Amino acid sequence: MNIIKLPDEQGFYGAFGGQFVEEDLKKEFNKIADEFNKLKKDENFINEFNYLLKHYTGRPTPIYFAKNLSEKYGAEIYLKREDLNHTGAHKINHSIGEALLAKKLGKKKLIAETGAGQHGVAIATAAALMGLECDIYMGEIDVIKEKPNVDKMKILGANIIAVKSGQKTLKEAVDEAFIAYKKEYKTALYAIGSVVGPHPFPMIVEYFQSVVGREARKQFLELVNTLPDYVVACVGGGSNSIGIFDGFIDDVNTKLIGVEPLGKGEKLGQNAASLTYGKDGIIHGFKCKLLQDEKGNIKDAYSIASGLDYPGVGPKHCYLNDIKRAQYKTIDDKEALSAFFELSKAEGIIPALESSHAIAYAIELAKENKNKKILVNLSGRGDKDIEFVLNNKISQ
Numbered sequence: 001m002n003i004i005k006l007p008d009e010q011g012f013y014g015a016f017g018g019q020f021v022e023e024d025l026k027k028e029f030n031k032i033a034d035e036f037n038k039l040k041k042d043e044n045f046i047n048e049f050n051y052l053l054k055h056y057t058g059r060p061t062p063i064y065f066a067k068n069l070s071e072k073y074g075a076e077i078y079l080k081r082e083d084l085n086h087t088g089a090h091k092i093n094h095s096i097g098e099a100l101l102a103k104k105l106g107k108k109k110l111i112a113e114t115g116a117g118q119h120g121v122a123i124a125t126a127a128a129l130m131g132l133e134c135d136i137y138m139g140e141i142d143v144i145k146e147k148p149n150v151d152k153m154k155i156l157g158a159n160i161i162a163v164k165s166g167q168k169t170l171k172e173a174v175d176e177a178f179i180a181y182k183k184e185y186k187t188a189l190y191a192i193g194s195v196v197g198p199h200p201f202p203m204i205v206e207y208f209q210s211v212v213g214r215e216a217r218k219q220f221l222e223l224v225n226t227l228p229d230y231v232v233a234c235v236g237g238g239s240n241s242i243g244i245f246d247g248f249i250d251d252v253n254t255k256l257i258g259v260e261p262l263g264k265g266e267k268l269g270q271n272a273a274s275l276t277y278g279k280d281g282i283i284h285g286f287k288c289k290l291l292q293d294e295k296g297n298i299k300d301a302y303s304i305a306s307g308l309d310y311p312g313v314g315p316k317h318c319y320l321n322d323i324k325r326a327q328y329k330t331i332d333d334k335e336a337l338s339a340f341f342e343l344s345k346a347e348g349i350i351p352a353l354e355s356s357h358a359i360a361y362a363i364e365l366a367k368e369n370k371n372k373k374i375l376v377n378l379s380g381r382g383d384k385d386i387e388f389v390l391n392n393k394i395s396q
């Protein structure tokens with residue numbers, strides 16, 4: 001199977017991606033793409049990035065054999081512990097990369113949007129580390145729901161802009177952040193939160209996240225002496241999943257499974273399963289599978305996990321879905337919550353609600369595939385979700 005690894009000149013992975021933006025932004029983005037392609041070959045840049053991942057973030061994160069969960073369900077379940085990263089999730093990987101890139105480009109400020117607040121915290125952290133200004137756009141509902149993260153961002157020195165338009169969640173935050181960026185792009189870098197947006201952002205974020213897959217493959221071979229049968233990761237925009245998939249993309253016997261949030265159900269507006277229910281469309285400057293009605297109006301996405309409620313999805317995932325190198329499945333709110341408690345009680349690891357989707361699917365897989373080896377990307381820890389879960393009196 002000949003799999004496209006990098007986008008073409010126009011930023012397409014097969015039919016998806018591209019650069020649907022105004023001419024002056026196109027120029028800026030192409031400049032960023034050129035600079036980035038040079039930096040990828042610059043030993044100083046790579047060494048600086050790797051140094052920070054090791055000494056600041058705490059990489060490599062381990063792989064853990066979830067013995068209790070495995071015994072209960074009959075398959076071998078392994079967790080890539082991205083929850084152990086500084087700031088509690090995989091997002092610090094690309095945040096440090098983006099802050100470093102901003103420095104090299106001579107920018108003074110990072111502009112970002114955030115849903116669960118995880119990306120905001122990661123970007124605010126990286127901005128503090130690199131001495132950059134930082135403006136974070138966040139839907140007003142998420143500002144309330146994710147208060148601990150909002151407080152953290154403020155402590156870290158970021159400006160929080162609460163977005164009051166539309167559903168007041170992630171999609172509107174991206175809209176507003178983009179409007180601000182258009183005014184400030186000469187001195188600021190858009191620090192996008194996932195493998196989404198116009199070219200070259202999906203390519204850049206993927207590059208910074210691919211460390212997860214590189215580590216995981218090596219660690220899995222060392223620990224288990226073979227490759228996993230399945231690699232499972234949750235899909236919001238698609239950064240933690242693409243990061244771990246990258247390590248196994250040429251291992252055709254390893255099945256790659258992305259897990260999308262089914263939220264409250266199959267109807268438009270009840271979920272954020274873009275690859276499962278979306279149709280081709282353009283959002284935030286790129287082409288992807290998009291949740292939209294018959295008239296092509298983009299529909300607000302929903303998931304119990306704020307970090308997953310985006311109506312689009314990264315272009316590389318759309319491509320991997322098309323060529324069937326990866327499969328995309330769904331898990332609903334209830335199943336994710338149940339996995340949240342299950343992993344906490346079985347292994348003493350409280351997962352993020354986002355990651356709980358991947359755990360839930362791994363449990364389903366384990367029930368039907370005894371003795372198979374399943375590697376799950378545990379993208380983040382659940383500390384940020386505890387108050388929300390308890391306040392909603394959700395317990396098991």
Ligand SMILES: *Cc1c(COP(=O)(O)O)cnc(C)c1O
Nearest residue numbers: 118236237238239240307354380
């Ligand atoms: C943001 C987030 C996600 C979803 O983003 P992706 O780009 O799809 O990885 C998943 N897990 C955690 C813990 C998050 O914070």
